[in-house]
Structures are given as C-alpha cells and as structure tokens.
Amino acid sequence: MPADPDDFAELVLELVERIPPGSVMSYGDIADYLAQGGPRQVGRVMSAQGGGVPWWRVIRADGSPPPGHERRALERYAAEGTPLRPDGTRVDMRSARWNGSSQGSC
DNA sequence: CTCTTGACGCCGG
C-alpha cells in the first residue's frame, strides 16, 4: 500500500497527465480525488516535480494559475482552448473543471 | 526539537 510519500507525488503527476486538454483541476480537487494529503501537498509536488507534466492544467480553486507562471499558463489555455473568464486572467472552473472521469457533468 | 514558509481553501468584512 502506498506508504511512501514518493508514491503520492507519482499519483498526482499521473493524474495531471490524465487531465484532457481544455479541462483543468484544482489542487484541492486532486487531493480530494486521491483522497489523501491536501491541497498544499499537491501544490508542493507540482512545484517540485510538476515540470514534467501539464502543470498549467492544475490551478487554484479560484481558477487562477500558479504565481510566476501566469503568462505561461495563459498561453497554454489559448492554445488548448481552455474556457477563460471575462477577465481573461482566470479559468472558468464552472465548465473547465474536470472530475477525473470522462465527462461527468451533463 | 521548534519556528517559518509555501504553485491552497474557505469564511468574513
């Protein structure tokens, strides 16, 4: 059973890679989906090893991209077609939120 | 061993 902390990181990275284009997941959603750790732990993993996965698909519950990479993330959203809010600086979690399954909403 | 910080989340004003 997953007792090694490194396993948690792998689970997070694997889930992030599974996030389809145009959809995003919040740190809390990932932690809740994995049913372990917490939003802070997910953010820690992303900042540590998130460089090998589509980290731009992982954002805060507010829909705001990680600090220091806002510009990078916005470019990805424009390229992937991620639904953004009128402000253009945040993601429309209302529709871009991915639950981990193939289409749960609607 | 203790204190502070951090790619967070939620509530109140």
Next chain:
DNA sequence: TCCGGCGCCAAGA
C-alpha cells in the same frame, strides 16, 4: 468583487 485572516500538512532552516 477585492482584501485579510485562519486552518491544514509537510519540508526546510
């Protein structure tokens, strides 16, 4: 809608 504060868990100094 924006700002500030508190809570939660783990790593670093």
